[in-house]
Amino acid sequence: VTIVHMMRQVLTHPLDFFYDIQKPNYLKWSQGFLLILLAFLARMGSLLLVGYHFETREAYEISFIFEFIWIFIPWITWCVANWSVSTISDGEGKFKEILVGSAFCLTPYILFIIPITLVTNIIALSEAEIYTFSTTFVFAWVGLLILIKVKVLHDFELGKLTLIVFLTILAVGIIWFIGILLYGLLSQFISFFFDIYKELRFRL
Amino acid sequence: VEILKKLLPKWICTLLTLLLVFMLPMETMATSPNQGYIWDKNGRDVHSINGYVYETSIDGAYLTTGPFSSPEDIFIASDDSIYVVDTGNNRVVHLNTDLEVVKVIGDKEGPGVLNGPKGVYVKDDGTVYVADTKNQRIAIYDNTGKFSKELLAPDSPLLGSNFTYSPSKIVVDKRNYLYVVSEGNIKGLMQIDSKGDFKGFFGSNDVEFSLKRFLTRLIATEEQKAKLESVVPLAFSNLTLDKDGFIYTTTLGTDVNQLKRLSPVGVDTLNQGEKKYGDLIDYSETFQTSSFIDITVSEDGLITALDLTNSRIYQYDKLGNLLFVFGGNGDQNGVFLTPSSVDQNSEGIMFVVDKGRNRVDLFRTTPFADLVHEASTLYVEGRYEEAKKIWEEIINLNANFDIAYHAIGKALYKSEKYSEAMEYFKLANSKGDYSDAFRQYRIEYVRENFIWFFSGTILLFFLIRFGIPALIKQITRKRKKNKQEMVANREEEVS
Numbered sequence: 001v002t003i004v005h006m007m008r009q010v011l012t013h014p015l016d017f018f019y020d021i022q023k024p025n026y027l028k029w030s031q032g033f034l035l036i037l038l039a040f041l042a043r044m045g046s047l048l049l050v051g052y053h054f055e056t057r058e059a060y061e062i063s064f065i066f067e068f069i070w071i072f073i074p075w076i077t078w079c080v081a082n083w084s085v086s087t088i089s090d091g092e093g094k095f096k097e098i099l100v101g102s103a104f105c106l107t108p109y110i111l112f113i114i115p116i117t118l119v120t121n122i123i124a125l126s127e128a129e130i131y132t133f134s135t136t137f138v139f140a141w142v143g144l145l146i147l148i149k150v151k152v153l154h155d156f157e158l159g160k161l162t163l164i165v166f167l168t169i170l171a172v173g174i175i176w177f178i179g180i181l182l183y184g185l186l187s188q189f190i191s192f193f194f195d196i197y198k199e200l201r202f203r204l
Numbered sequence: 205v206e207i208l209k210k211l212l213p214k215w216i217c218t219l220l221t222l223l224l225v226f227m228l229p230m231e232t233m234a235t236s237p238n239q240g241y242i243w244d245k246n247g248r249d250v251h252s253i254n255g256y257v258y259e260t261s262i263d264g265a266y267l268t269t270g271p272f273s274s275p276e277d278i279f280i281a282s283d284d285s286i287y288v289v290d291t292g293n294n295r296v297v298h299l300n301t302d303l304e305v306v307k308v309i310g311d312k313e314g315p316g317v318l319n320g321p322k323g324v325y326v327k328d329d330g331t332v333y334v335a336d337t338k339n340q341r342i343a344i345y346d347n348t349g350k351f352s353k354e355l356l357a358p359d360s361p362l363l364g365s366n367f368t369y370s371p372s373k374i375v376v377d378k379r380n381y382l383y384v385v386s387e388g389n390i391k392g393l394m395q396i397d398s399k400g401d402f403k404g405f406f407g408s409n410d411v412e413f414s415l416k417r418f419l420t421r422l423i424a425t426e427e428q429k430a431k432l433e434s435v436v437p438l439a440f441s442n443l444t445l446d447k448d449g450f451i452y453t454t455t456l457g458t459d460v461n462q463l464k465r466l467s468p469v470g471v472d473t474l475n476q477g478e479k480k481y482g483d484l485i486d487y488s489e490t491f492q493t494s495s496f497i498d499i500t501v502s503e504d505g506l507i508t509a510l511d512l513t514n515s516r517i518y519q520y521d522k523l524g525n526l527l528f529v530f531g532g533n534g535d536q537n538g539v540f541l542t543p544s545s546v547d548q549n550s551e552g553i554m555f556v557v558d559k560g561r562n563r564v565d566l567f568r569t570t571p572f573a574d575l576v577h578e579a580s581t582l583y584v585e586g587r588y589e590e591a592k593k594i595w596e597e598i599i600n601l602n603a604n605f606d607i608a609y610h611a612i613g614k615a616l617y618k619s620e621k622y623s624e625a626m627e628y629f630k631l632a633n634s635k636g637d638y639s640d641a642f643r644q645y646r647i648e649y650v651r652e653n654f655i656w657f658f659s660g661t662i663l664l665f666f667l668i669r670f671g672i673p674a675l676i677k678q679i680t681r682k683r684k685k686n687k688q689e690m691v692a693n694r695e696e697e698v699s
Contacts, residue, residue: 052630053639058246122646125639 007107018152032100039106040068046113051120081171091154105145237536245633250604255528255573258538262564272562277545281326284549294318307349316351323373335371358402375445390437407470409438446501454496462496482511498545504581510546522584525607588615
């Protein structure tokens with residue numbers, strides 16, 4: 001089963017798709033990373049192709065590293081958080097299924113963001129609703145796919161689904177908080193030793 | 205080594221002669237101590253050509269009246285004569301256009317004697333209104349300088365019980381209504397009629413609702429509330445009146461909308477939303493913010509305001525676009541110790557009172573500024589076509605002048621050259637105008653290539669009407685065929 005076929009399946013029959021991926025050896029790790037890479041390329045493409053009057057940032061304000069981080073880190077943290085939260089509350093999903101499945105949720109974005117962005121080259125700011133509406137639609141689609149993914153993979157009912165999603169968002173927040181905290185402490189720690197080294201070098 | 209020893213004295217000699225040459229007094233040119241700059245579309249301060257250069261000074265020591273003492277205000281009357289409020293000497297000195305003393309007001313014994321005056325306004329007929337700050341009154345003199353009457357502190361329940369009257373700046377409108385800035389008064393400009401009755405506050409700076417403040421108040425205990433900074437409206441620091449009866453004000457203690465143009469009903473017509481005046485750098489809270497203390501408006505609506513924080517003078521066009529910055533802190537000519545007031549005469553010469561040095565500095569416009577002023581006046585009046593040529597010249601002289609690109613774009617838009625207008629709006633980083641030009645360009649483009657669009661649409665229609673159904677039919681037929689084959693295969697296998 002090719003990745004193109006799977007992308008078509010996730011768009012047209014998302015429920016079936018998320019049932020299918022639970023079959024053993026159906027998914028490959030590489031597919032997840034490939035899709036994230038595609039999402040990143042779509043993001044860069046949309047930044048590049050947007051009409052001048054729709055630009056919100058100057059070219060020098062855009063860094064492709066940051067753009068990648070802003071797709072990659074939320075994806076990874078979401079998967080880790082979702083897996084941790086759902087595993088302790090009787091979710092059935094495996095980490096591989098969650099990781100690759102979430103990447104497949106980005107399919108609408110990968111496929112449609114560039115055509116939508118191209119539209120900004122032929123519409124004026126007074127018709128910006130077309131653009132904003134279609135981008136919101138794409139994001140809503142992605143959001144819905146993520147919800148379906150959580151529901152089907154872990155076999156939750158609606159009440160538990162909302163609870164798990166809420167807990168996952170909370171967990172993502174905690175992971176980021178701890179990450180930033182660790183970064184701050186670590187850099188202080190390192191700079192402390194660096195200062196000691198400098199001090200010693202001055203004295204000796 | 206010996207050669208070096210021989211050469212060394214020679215080197216020293218040449219160095220010494222060079223030094224001497226540079227130490228000789230050279231002929232001075234009309235250079236400004238500061239390089240001109242302007243804030244560009246990306247919020248960076250970029251080089252620009254100076255708009256004003258130092259010309260000369262009025263130093264009281266060379267006048268028959270003797271040196272000034274911390275002058276606080278200057279007023280150029282409609283006949284271009286100059287009134288300097290010599291606060292430390294408790295008088296107002298009236299000079300003519302040749303910078304000679306005409307008369308001195310308020311120094312004679314009697315009811316007209318001034319005490320620490322801080323502001324003056326002169327009507328077209330020569331009547332002089334002085335804000336006699338320490339006497340807490342407005343003193344009025346006729347055109348010969350004779351004291352005619354005084355307006356004492358107004359009495360009104362609107363003023364509140366702990367109101368202290370400390371008039372510092374005034375203007376008088378056509379109805380003979382006085383608009384008074386009373387120091388420390390946060391309720392707005394005081395409107396006083398010609399009889400001295402209080403008529404109400406005008407154009408107050410309202411405190412806007414802030415969610416953060418609201419939440420803090422909600423949570424804080426009584427003790428904490430007492431410690432919180434009390435939020436009060438901001439006080440006006442100065443005002444001026446233009447020929448159309450609009451009052452321009454300066455406000456202290458804020459980063460945005462420090463300058464305002466109040467319509468006769470007291471509504472700010474200069475700023476839509478929040479606009480920053482002065483230098484745009486975001487200082488952290490411990491740093492100083494700009495503090496505009498005086499403002500003057502030309503016949504054509506150019507706004508010039510004085511910022512005490514960095515002693516610089518900023519000039520804006522009628523729409524609030526920055527044109528020039530000049531002045532600064534220092535001891536040279538062209539910069540100030542402590543500037544206190546600014547005004548201009550009908551020829552566009554800028555008079556800046558330097559309280560710290562007890563003199564008035566005169567600045568004249570550069571040819572570049574003359575061009576910009578002319579273009580800006582035409583532009584504001586909507587005569588884009590005439591302005592366009594001048595703006596193009598301005599860009600040739602100074603490519604950093606972003607408003608020129610915008611103005612040329614407007615002119616091109618008016619003359620229906622939309623694709624060129626788009627280019628210029630792009631250079632001016634004006635996305636809204638770019639979008640408008642683009643919209644027009646799109647209409648034009650479709651109209652010009654109508655045949656292609658028309659035939660394309662027809663083609664598309666036929667494609668959708670007949671092509672796609674045919675395609676679908678073909679695919680379904682193929683699938684059926686495949687299925688039949690598969691079924692046949694299976695049957696074979698089974699059998």
